Amino acid sequence: MKPTDIAAPDYFHKVVDCQWACPAHTPVPEYIRLIAQGRYSDAYMINWKSNVFPGILGRTCDRPCEPACRRGRVEENPVAICRLKRVAADFKDDIRQRLPKPGPKNGKRVALVGGGPASLTVARDLAPLGYHCTVFDADPEAGGMMRTQIPKFRLPNSVIDEETGYILGLGVEFKGGHRIDSMKALLAEKYDAIFVGSGAPRGRELELPGRKEAAANIHIGIEWLANVSFGHVDKIGKRVIVLGGGNTAMDCCRTARRLGGEKVTVVVRSGFDEMKASPWEKEDAIHEDIPILNYMVPVAFKHVAGKLIGVTFQHVKAEYDAKGRRNLVPSGDPDQTIPCDDVLVAVGQENAFPWIEQDCGIEFDKWHMPKVDPKTFASTNPKVFFGGDAAFGPKNIIWAVAHGHDAALSIHKMLSGEAVDERPLPEVQISSQKMGIHEWSYDNDISPDKRYKVPHRDKVVALKDIRAEVELGYDVKLALGEAHRCLNCDVQTVFSTSLCIECDACVDICPMDCITFTANGEESDLRQRLKAPSAHPDQDLYVSSDLKTGRVMVKDEDVCLHCGLCAERCPTGAWDMQKYFIEMTHAGSTCPTKSRSAA
């Protein structure tokens, strides 16, 4: 193998698994260390810069960082990254002085369609640069799906108000209760750029026999949640069936439990493990006495005299064809009818752009989705950009934020006369953490603690009040314990070939057997000759240039604890622990532009 080029920003970025997995590339270990030091406001600001909604995401994020967390490869559970983010939001001081100020107006106007996370992120990035941003939303308040679809017992209004308020406070104009009905009309208003962040607002229908007849008691999940959110709906029947296995289904069933649903059942086509809902959301539903029934496909709504009385299901089983694709085939068991008073349909969401006329210069593909460049988020109309669920279909908040940053960058470049498809490099700082012979500026003593549970409100109390937040968040002590579980993966092991005397001290001390000195070879061959087996080929090998004996140093990054013992036991300082801080370049930064790869 060729010696690893650690100067390439992506190499060490990939080692910080959580940050690499985060669509917005939040510097996770950095803010966790700040939490451990009690510097909650600093931790909050790092988050705020990257992901815009730390308080909201700390309660609702889909957490792509956690399955990626290295701790999950070392023991059972990853660090509770998401809930630590909430800690930063909960315990911070007043940070308003630290927010950017609205810049002097540059005379350019940007229209943002939809007041959800994608649009607000674009506005956050552009307003301080002097753009006049106008956000349009059909709802009276900003927040989009964060406000309408996520139940208040998971995300209180106060958090949404605070964090959307920070953005609107940058001089962003918000036009609530103003639905955009025509792209053509909007284009005619001569905005310099238009960003569409209107989400995936339509709940998928379930056309089965009885749907029309029993319509009064069959509700589309996201619409019903929005109605609950705005107080238009405040009760439901005692027996409720929720159809669907995603996070919306979990929100529906738990909301139903709080509005009078005594016997709430979730019924899902697929198996439990294949359900789209996050594992913790399933756990929370089960904890609230909601059974989840799997491998049952709805076939008909049963009704008597226009009144819904139940849903009939066919039992299925999973069969896999030669290509490993799953097919659900009837299991042969007789159909089952589950009696109920109301049904909530949460079987998916769809994009809908009836308001974009065909002759706007915006092309659509065969799935009726706009043609959007995945890097620049530009549509085929150079002035119109898309982001969030509106761009590539339903994802989640953190993706919308990431799209927003990229779209804002594109808009800024376009309006500054720069090439939109030339993307800036991330900003990288790397510095040694050595304080003394065996002292480091980070806590390298690895905590053996298991993942700490987040305290929950008592179930009886929680189920009585739909606005009572179920998760109480970590207190300071629990947060400190959980923060110590972080392995500081951003403090990198950096190797200097010229200093190494091949004494083997690092090999002997490494608790994870990460380091091997051996003859060089092809990667597949080298992976066979490591001191401990290489279980994850997607994790890079760090290879040195040739050493004095002709061998090379090979480090499998996979399960390195970043404990720094290799550097402590190295007599010549050939190993050093260096903190690698990487930040994505947002609109308005002066970072050099050079096309970069994946990150």
Next chain:
Amino acid sequence: MTYIAKPKFHHPGLKKNSLGYTHRDYEGKISTLCAGCGHDSITASIIEACYELSIEPHRVAKISGIGCSSKTPDYFLGNSHGFNSVHGRMPSVLTGANLANRDLIYLGVSGDGDSASIGFGQFAHSIRRGVNMTYIVENNGVYGLTKGQFSATADRGSKSKKGVTNTDNAIDLVAMALQLGATFVARSFSGDKSQLVPLIAAAIGHKGASFIDVISPCIAFNNHAGSTKSFDYVREHNDAVNRLDVLVGRDPIAVDYAPGTVQVVEQHDGSKIALRKIDADYDPHDRLGAQTFLARHAAKGQIVTGLLYVDPDAEDLHEHLNTVETPLNALEADTLCPGSAVLDKINASLR
């Protein structure tokens, strides 16, 4: 010195031996020696050898004297018996322990100061008596704990860190061990675990006095130009006569070297050593030949390593003395002290 404990986490794919232990289970406390010390690599090699042999830690007694080397038993086999004895007295403590309980595996760990100076006599007598043990000398040529004075194994003409030339002749412990009748004699280098680990494993399987001289660079005081025990010097002058693989128990023997280059030595415990010859003329069963070979190469400034001599049919001290098979702690009181009538009988036979 490292202040934190080595994390308990280990690689999830770590292999287990037949006892279900990983090599991490054979570790001791974290080393307090200087960073990069060759002794730590010897520690790691002992750990690896015991892991590969699936030795039950409670069956090992590790005994040492005084010095950097003699601190190391604290860093391996944390669940074994240990005795950190007086300076240079490891061999007599080990001999006594061995006589009292022959069922344990005895690891004597010593250094060049402990064995070639203050304990030179003790070393000599334990070897000539054929105590069943693995005697490892961690040989760095200097007194590291007292800031790097020449030890008795420092080569004449080699230079100290401050530039002073050694004018005394060196003691070659391997030559001494051969002369004193050790039945397993080897030399290795802390920077070459692929050679050292099987040597330690083979020595543990040998019944009789096994002696391994391990050159172990002292990073702090003896790893400079002018030293003959530095990483660079040993790597340049290393002349390995053979490499070996230790084949334990049921593991199939799959040695696919060219015929004539591999010599299989069967040990008392049933294990086999497959010796891959590097020097075609070298015969590890010829004590006299080994001594000559060693002297000839030493004169050329070469450091001969590998398994230098082995007598697979060796006897140990217990056989010489015809002692009882059962360890003394397992004998009943009336067997240990058969009474005055038996004593009278013995006395009568001597009159």
